[in-house]
Amino acid sequence: MSAWKERSRPARLERRYEFPDYETLREFLDRVAELSEQEGLHPDMGFGRTYLNVTIHADDGATELGDRQRRFAEQMDALLPASARPM
Amino acid sequence: MSAWKERSRPARLERRYEFPDYETLREFLDRVAELSEQEGLHPDMGFGRTYLNVTIHADDGATELGDRQRRFAEQMDALLPASARPM
Numbered sequence: 001m002s003a004w005k006e007r008s009r010p011a012r013l014e015r016r017y018e019f020p021d022y023e024t025l026r027e028f029l030d031r032v033a034e035l036s037e038q039e040g041l042h043p044d045m046g047f048g049r050t051y052l053n054v055t056i057h058a059d060d061g062a063t064e065l066g067d068r069q070r071r072f073a074e075q076m077d078a079l080l081p082a083s084a085r086p087m
Numbered sequence: 088m089s090a091w092k093e094r095s096r097p098a099r100l101e102r103r104y105e106f107p108d109y110e111t112l113r114e115f116l117d118r119v120a121e122l123s124e125q126e127g128l129h130p131d132m133g134f135g136r137t138y139l140n141v142t143i144h145a146d147d148g149a150t151e152l153g154d155r156q157r158r159f160a161e162q163m164d165a166l167l168p169a170s171a172r173p174m
Contacts, residue, residue, distance in 0.1 A: 033113050042136035049129035
């Protein structure tokens with residue numbers, strides 16, 4: 001799992017995305033919102049004009065990350081447009 | 088200017104919004120994205136499922152907040168749906 005970092009206390013996955021422009025970032029945010037509604041999983045998302053920081057926490061009450069969190073991270077990466085993929 | 092707090096070092100406006108559900112938050116994020124593109128002003132936005140933290144910084148190179156920032160804060164509040172207005 002590429003650019004994702006796994007942290008503990010609390011268990012979470014973190015990643016930063018960079019985009020060529022706001023429009024591309026906005027498009028990605030929309031896709032991830034669809035995914036969040038579909039999976040019922042809502043990461044903490046921090047963005048500005050061309051960056052997006054994402055933190056995926058373990059399920060409420062869980063102390064460990066599960067398949068749900070790891071799969072969501074991979075699904076997010078799969079939604080990335082070519083223009084935002086690291087070289 | 089209602090719930091906005093003005094901070095210094097660096098000069099910025101901060102506010103937290105709470106929403107009844109993710110769908111309402113998402114709708115608001117869309118409206119603010121339109122406003123950002125229209126005004127060319129992109130606050131730092133942090134959200135999860137039903138909260139949104141916003142930080143509006145001074146223009147690049149400026150040390151003070153200007154009308155642009157204050158107007159953007161008011162425009163954001165004006166985009167709030169009734170369901171997300173504090174009682």
